[in-house]
Structures are given as structure tokens and as C-alpha cells.
Amino acid sequence: MSKHMPPSRLRTNADLRRLQRAMAAALMQPLVGEDRLRAGTQAGFIAPNDRMSGFERLEIYARQYWFRLLDCLYDDYPALRAFLGERRFHRLCRDYLARHPSTSWTLRNLGAELPAFITDLESRDIARAEWAQTQAFDEAAKKPLRIEDLAGADPATFHLGLQPCVVLLQADHAVDHFIAGMKKSAADVRGSASQAMAGASRRSRRVPRAPKLKRERVHLAIHRHDNQLYFKRLAPEACLMLSALRDGLTLADALETALAHASPENDWPAQIRDWFTEFSQLGWFIRASRKS
Numbered sequence: 001m002s003k004h005m006p007p008s009r010l011r012t013n014a015d016l017r018r019l020q021r022a023m024a025a026a027l028m029q030p031l032v033g034e035d036r037l038r039a040g041t042q043a044g045f046i047a048p049n050d051r052m053s054g055f056e057r058l059e060i061y062a063r064q065y066w067f068r069l070l071d072c073l074y075d076d077y078p079a080l081r082a083f084l085g086e087r088r089f090h091r092l093c094r095d096y097l098a099r100h101p102s103t104s105w106t107l108r109n110l111g112a113e114l115p116a117f118i119t120d121l122e123s124r125d126i127a128r129a130e131w132a133q134t135q136a137f138d139e140a141a142k143k144p145l146r147i148e149d150l151a152g153a154d155p156a157t158f159h160l161g162l163q164p165c166v167v168l169l170q171a172d173h174a175v176d177h178f179i180a181g182m183k184k185s186a187a188d189v190r191g192s193a194s195q196a197m198a199g200a201s202r203r204s205r206r207v208p209r210a211p212k213l214k215r216e217r218v219h220l221a222i223h224r225h226d227n228q229l230y231f232k233r234l235a236p237e238a239c240l241m242l243s244a245l246r247d248g249l250t251l252a253d254a255l256e257t258a259l260a261h262a263s264p265e266n267d268w269p270a271q272i273r274d275w276f277t278e279f280s281q282l283g284w285f286i287r288a289s290r291k292s
Helices: 013-028 054-076 078-084 087-098 121-138 175-191 193-196 234-245 251-258 268-281
Strands: 160-162 166-172 217-227 228-234 285-287
Touching: 013 160, 013 251, 054 078, 054 087, 054 121, 078 121, 087 251, 121 166, 121 175, 121 217, 121 228, 160 234, 166 175, 166 234, 175 217, 175 228, 234 251, 234 268, 234 285
Parallel strands: none
Antiparallel strands: 160 285, 166 217, 217 228
């Protein structure tokens, strides 16, 4: 007997829970073939009507569930979809959801494990950047510290926090330029739509073309400002410093970590002063959370 076998009648709250689990198990199992419900799925708890059997009605619900999940991944990873093409992306999403079904109350987290699931390095970097965008858009923006608030602090004991809506990313490909190119291509296609309607001879629909993904080691901050997302390239040392501060290191230890392998020829005091001025103006620094 299946552990998700529904009760024959609803008499208690426990019976209702069994029915809910049976329904969830039927809906959440991966579709097969031409987006069909797996043959032999228990559907006796769904009443038939004059047009469809209980199994056919359950299949409609299952498709609605799975198509909604796929739509979410389509919306959250447009650059990855353009890079892979529709068929490869659809196949990737189906495989991913079969391995990582939705377990959160919010669909915002649905694609959290997709970058780690991808084995291709180019695709993975694009996915990591798009997941970082999701995080930067959704995470909190706390009251920022001003540059004046940092004056007089002892670097050996002072801790700085980083805005939750600032996401740091190191990648082996220029994903920021790729995603910016994708947005420009999509805008060009939208801008030509009215002209296409006016030209009777132009019957083909233009679609955005993915730009070339350049291999390049980049250090990025993906951040939100006025509900808009931005990519900002960072010096490797600046990225290391911000990461160390986020990890809870003191200001002195964060700087030591950042400059451990830096060139001694640079004027680092002046560079660090410029970083702190710029990042403070962007509102990236906050008071460090108290640790229990």
C-alpha cells in the first residue's frame, strides 16, 4: 500500500491530512512523456464528470502546478534561457525540479539551487549572477552608515556590516556585460515591434539574440538602488575586503585579508579611503549585527 493512499472517507482531521498528502504527492511528482501524469497514479479521490475521468481531472491540476514552477524559472533566469536556447533550458528546468522540488512557502526560493545543479561553467556563472539579482532585489535595505560614522573607530575592534541587498560575486565570465547585452537586445526587439506591425511584408517575429559570453575573471557587487538592480565591478581587493566584513571580521582583519597578496606598489591607504568614501555614498555599510 502506498504511504500516500487517501482515506476512503473523511471522518477526522487525520483523514483530511492523509487526503492532502495524497493530493500533494500526485501533483508534485514529475510529469512524463508529453507532460502527462504518470500512469497508475492514484486518482480515486477525484470525482469524474461527464467529460473527464478523475485521472484526467487530476492531470490538469498537475500540469497547472508544474507549468507554474517552470514559468517561475523562465522569469527568474531569462539570460540563462537565452544562452541555452528554449529546448535546452526547458530540459534543464525539468531535470532540476525533479531533483529539487519546491519546498519553500515562496516561489522566490525555487531557483536557489539551480546554479549548483548546473555542471557547465558558462551556464553556471550566468545562473549565479541571475540568482544574485533575485537576492539583491528581495533582501532588506537597512539604515546605512555615513562616512562620518566611521571616524575615530579602532580598526582592531571595529565591525562593519554590509547591506543584505548587496550581493558579492566572483565569476570566470563577464556575466554583467552579457546580461546588460541581453537587456539591450530585448529592448531593441520591443522597440521594433510597432514598425513590424506597420510593415506588411515583415511577418517574421524578431527575438532577442544572446550576445557573446566573454571569459574574464570579474568581481562584482549586485546591488539595489531605488528598486533598480545594478552591477558594479570591483577590484579583487575591494571584493575581498567587503566579503571579510560581511563574514564578521574586524576592519583591521578584513583589510589584512584583502591586501595579503596585493601589489606593494599601489598607494593602498589612498585606495582604501576612496573605497570607503564611495561605498558609504552608495549606502552599503550598516552597523554590524550583534552576535549572540
